[in-house]
Amino acid sequence: MNLIILGPQGSGKGTQANLLSNKYGLKHISSGELLRQEASSGSDKGQIIKKILERGELVPFETIVDVLEPEMRSAKKGFILDGTPRDIKQAEYLDWFLKENDLNIDKVILLEIPRETSFERLSKRALIEHRTDDTPEAINERLSIYEKNTLPVVENYRRQGKLLVVDGTPDIDSIFKELVTKLQTLAS
Ligand code: AMP
Numbered sequence: 001m002n003l004i005i006l007g008p009q010g011s012g013k014g015t016q017a018n019l020l021s022n023k024y025g026l027k028h029i030s031s032g033e034l035l036r037q038e039a040s041s042g043s044d045k046g047q048i049i050k051k052i053l054e055r056g057e058l059v060p061f062e063t064i065v066d067v068l069e070p071e072m073r074s075a076k077k078g079f080i081l082d083g084t085p086r087d088i089k090q091a092e093y094l095d096w097f098l099k100e101n102d103l104n105i106d107k108v109i110l111l112e113i114p115r116e117t118s119f120e121r122l123s124k125r126a127l128i129e130h131r132t133d134d135t136p137e138a139i140n141e142r143l144s145i146y147e148k149n150t151l152p153v154v155e156n157y158r159r160q161g162k163l164l165v166v167d168g169t170p171d172i173d174s175i176f177k178e179l180v181t182k183l184q185t186l187a188s
Pocket of ligand 1: 009031032033035052053056057058059060064082083084085086090133142
């Protein structure tokens with residue numbers, strides 16, 4: 001099974017992707033996490049990525065391709081792609097890559113939360129995790145990019161009948177239970 005999980009910042013997609021990856025034995029591929037690792041590596045490329053992350057902007061298309069391709073290729077038992085595609089160009093590339101490699105996306109999970117909840121959760125996370133992109137300016141930038149660039153991708157998946165929408169406002173366990181129920185209903 002190959003899944004994508006999307007949602008605004010603070011919707012808990014990383015947490016749910018982790019739980020799903022453990023339950024179904026899928027490789028959790030988080031573009032944000034891979035980029036944060038590269039940023040902290042101290043390499044020249046890492047320095048450039050670090051600055052982009054701090055501003056809350058999207059990294060260039062080529063960087064995402066470089067980071068994700070080896071991960072997807074090595075996920076022999078399926079993967080859950082967390083945080084990609086972020087725009088139409090990435091979605092088109094992903095379609096092409098999957099086709100080339102005889103792969104398919106079974107479902108695209110959308111965790112929905114209102115903008116205010118996003119902002120509140122990220123502001124709280126800033127106090128705990130000290131992520132450099134959880135400043136008010138970067139949070140606003142990231143939410144605007146999500147609405148402008150990522151929502152059109154979500155709409156495309158909706159039109160293709162691939163979207164599985166889940167309310168991201170309850171607690172972690174309730175969201176996970178609903179996700180598993182919905183995925184099992186589809187599988188049976
Ligand atoms: P995330 O952990 O998914 O919220 O991602 C954190 C940051 O990593 C984003 O604000 C972007 O700067 C960058 N990022 C993550 N995924 C992508 C992507 N698919 N395309 C471009 N930038 C990304």
